[in-house]
Amino acid sequence: MARVIVDVMLKPEILDPQGQAIARALPRLGFDGVTGVRQGKRFEVELEGPADEAALAEVRKIAETLLANPVIEDFTLHVE
Amino acid sequence: MARVIVDVMLKPEILDPQGQAIARALPRLGFDGVTGVRQGKRFEVELEGPADEAALAEVRKIAETLLANPVIEDFTLHVE
């Protein structure tokens, strides 16, 4: 049993209103020193078997086809 | 300029309808071998200065008060 993490973030050129709203709120809450925030998604994918080559390839395919929308999002993948 | 990543996940005992919906869809898409999916949030926080002790403490506070809802979510934090 292994766990693969897929991180999905909006492409840099796509406006991220959620991240922006957070960044805007920070100074009001007394937090300075943050120049920007971006919000994305994190998926924990639990595998039945080990995170071998074949399994990773499968998760990559899941990420590509389902977890991320390649039109607006990038993803990265790592084993935990 | 440093970047701190805050990962926010629902506490393990809290129902994650989002992850469930994905996990249920996978077999239908021809993906087997996944036993569970949990969906959380990932924040990229850009700092003005370096990610020193003080800055990390500040980001931790931001995570606690704004990025995560401590009633139902846990978060972890790391420097990228």
Add this chain to the structure above:
Amino acid sequence: MSTDSVKRAEQTPDEPQPYAELGMKQDEYLRVREILGRRPTSSELAIYSVMWSEHCSYKSSKVHLRQFAAKAPASDALLVGMGENAGVVEVGDGWAVTFKIESHNHPSYVEPHQGAATGVGGIVRDIMSMGARPVAVMDTLRFGPADAPDTRRVLPGVVGGIGFYGNCLGLPNIGGEVVFDDCYIGNPLVNALCVGVLRKDQIKLATAPGPGNQVILFGARTGPDGIGGASVLASATFDEESAAKRPSVQVGDPFMEKLLIECCLELFAADVVVGIQDLGAAGVSCATTELAAKGTGGMTVRLDAVPLRDETLRPEEILMSESQERMMAVVTPANVAAFMEICRKWDVPATVIGEVTDVTPEEAARGGRLIMTWHGETIVDLPPRTAADEGPVYDRPFSEPLTQAALNEDAPDRLARPTDLRAALLQLLGAPNIASKEWVTSQYDRYVRGNTVLATPADSGMIRIADVVPGLPGDGPGPDGVTTRGIALATDGNGRYARLDPYAGAQLALAEAYRNVATGGARPLAVTNCLNFGSPEDPEVMWQFAEAVRGLADACKTLGVPVTGGNVSFYNQTGSTAINPTPVVGVLGVIDDVSHRVRPGFTEPGARVVLLGETDAEFGGSEWAHVAHGHLGGLPPAVRLESERLLAEVLVEAAASGLLSGSHDLSDGGLGVALAEACLIGGYGCRVILPGTADAFTELFSESTARALVAVRPGSWDRFAELCAKRGVPACALGETGGESLVVEEVLEIPLTELRTTYEGTLPAIFA
């Protein structure tokens, strides 16, 4: 890890049990021992502690709520009265309607988004369990002051949660309330209403008849949701590790609920359900004991068959779990396969967990016999009626608050009257309680299902009961589903009025909701209510409660509208300070032909603006006293039930005859606010003259009840005046609609643009 079986309980009679931590009084615990003739197992203790809680047993309110049935007016429409999951009323053409309102106050304070969301989910399942298709929801909300920091946390979360759940579920939100008052700081009220429709011969009840019938749990898996209490049991009876942190917050899955709705409707249509019950508070404990209690009294349940989200759950936790989106059905063995097939179609997990059994006469006399096993061991063996129906009943002491007399003597007469009525009107119009609630309502889908006749900002929501899609069957089975009928719903409640006089306050809430329903052209038919109060252990709160129930029951009798159900929420207080008593009343009305509905406001130029009803100087608990002086004292406006009844008759008949192009009731803020709102909502200004029976301030801002403002279509005045005269309803023509301003001659003139800026600016400025 050993299981606390019945056998073990018999062998260890003196083992200490954590009943107090579970909220049970010692005499309640002793009563359980007496019923069972031994100490309860920890699972039995779990069942009794939740079933005998205030929330499930109504132990403090029962003695008062009986008045709703005792004083109920004779009504042919009532098909199912109080005591079921929701009441059902007949509305004609073979159709029936079921509706109910319920509170989710505390969870919404702890976690506003999920708390409010699961509040909607819970009430929707109540409606489903009557055999109905849910068709609309409403939400009535109370918060601390709009600009209080905590309100900025709670309100957006609550509104987001209600929208998230209702929108994703596909139920139009057709109305509600948003009220701000200091007394709700730290104690917001979130009351959700759902209404459903069904063919009158398809009512389902929570009952488990027929020995041999199978008990099926379907919907979401059971997880450790909302079982803070159960961990007490686990840790007391077992080892440390099972005392794992259990969340007190439940997370809703509206998608699963949508599947459940469609699945249930298909199950009902296929006629494969004998009895059905939703799982709300007290989950499996409640569903099994109540189903068994209303059936043969006998049931066996294999608790280890319950599908779990978390395999470490102990039986006590399964019994107490409040996991959402679950239902329980009783099905004949012959129909199980068909039942399962429909669940599969909708991707709804379903599991047989038990069976209805026969009981011996002796067992029946004891209250039936419910047996639960856990991996072969018997862990529950109790008479279900003792848990479901025979809980403790308290006739708690009550006494009028010591401060009540002084409060009532502090009449608003002493308050300085404004000299600038224009400014006074603008101030009221921009006050958070009056100002446009669009910031809230625009987050709710009000159109889904395509039957919404009236929704925000109308005085009442209105839904077409059934439509026929050309080429597709109607929503109801068969061609007899055709009907032009609609239903209207309004909820109201004024905590300030109720604080000044809980008896009158409850009646005023009813009167306003009743009037609002009639305003749209519907005939008021039946009532639901949600009684939000402080601690019943405080005699002064108990007095407020007793007075409110008495007032509501009396007024329902006078108006001829029965209470069909409702909900009580106690312990709404911060420290020892209770909220204002807040009875929220929902009224259901019927309109024979929805095309006769009257829209809110001035929708055409050249209509005659008419004030119906009588105006006295009544400012106790008024919005003006609140906004201009922060004052609460004196007495609320007089209750005029007979006038309300006659007014409603006029409104309904005028609507059916097509005499009105707009209609709006008078309530908070009086005539001045009603005029401004009618202009803004309808889009036309008006030019009016005050009747001159009192001073202009009184005529503009008094909150006398049994009044409404209507726009009589050109050429319809004579017929309308006759209609009013026949019933003795005072009708005063004030002027005419049209133009770009609100003009009250010799008093004020305000352009609609200025009114709009004031009215629409308040909430976005605070929350956007």
Add this chain to the structure above:
Amino acid sequence: MSSARVGVITFPGSLDDRDAARAVGLAGAVPVPLWHDDHDLKAVDAVVLPGGFSYGDYLRGGAIARFAPVMTELIPAARAGLPVLGICNGFQILCEAHLLPGALPRNGTLHFVCRDQRMRIENNSTAWTSDYAKDQEVVIPIKHGEGRYVADAATLDALERGGLVVARYLGENPNGAMNDIAGISNEAGNIVGLMPHPEHAVEELIGAPGTDGLGFFTSILKKLVNA
């Protein structure tokens, strides 16, 4: 009533499917229910993908629905010219399935928004808009939390230059959509995706005031009858 048959697909979590069927029927065509789990388009002449939250839409609007069995039939059929209208969630599904370009992430306001929206029908040469006058102004409800149309510069440019923007918001942009885009079509004009809900503006009495949405359904009927 004509014999033109317009399918309306129901996914788990579809909400406005009955509403879409009603609109099809009111326009005079025959609504045909289609089921997500069937590899069967029942030989319909056109298809509506209705609004709602298919599969809960927890991941992204339309992300899971696009893989439904019925979609494996619909995608090639649409490419081959079958008229398809995607409303709201249906529009999201069309984008996810790459039948239309771009994407529909979360509204810029971060709020779900339900309101009667003024907009302009800019392209009346599609299968679904021929009954409108060019640049006709209409009021049709919107109700969505994820409807901010985005696409890369080249795609936007192609849409604008090809006249493929079907409808554009007027007044305040409700969701931050690029170029105020409310709906687009493919080049052939058979596939149209819209955030607004024309099926909620087809009866005077019900839903939004007016019947400005009916044109989408009468357009397709006319096209099918004249075909």
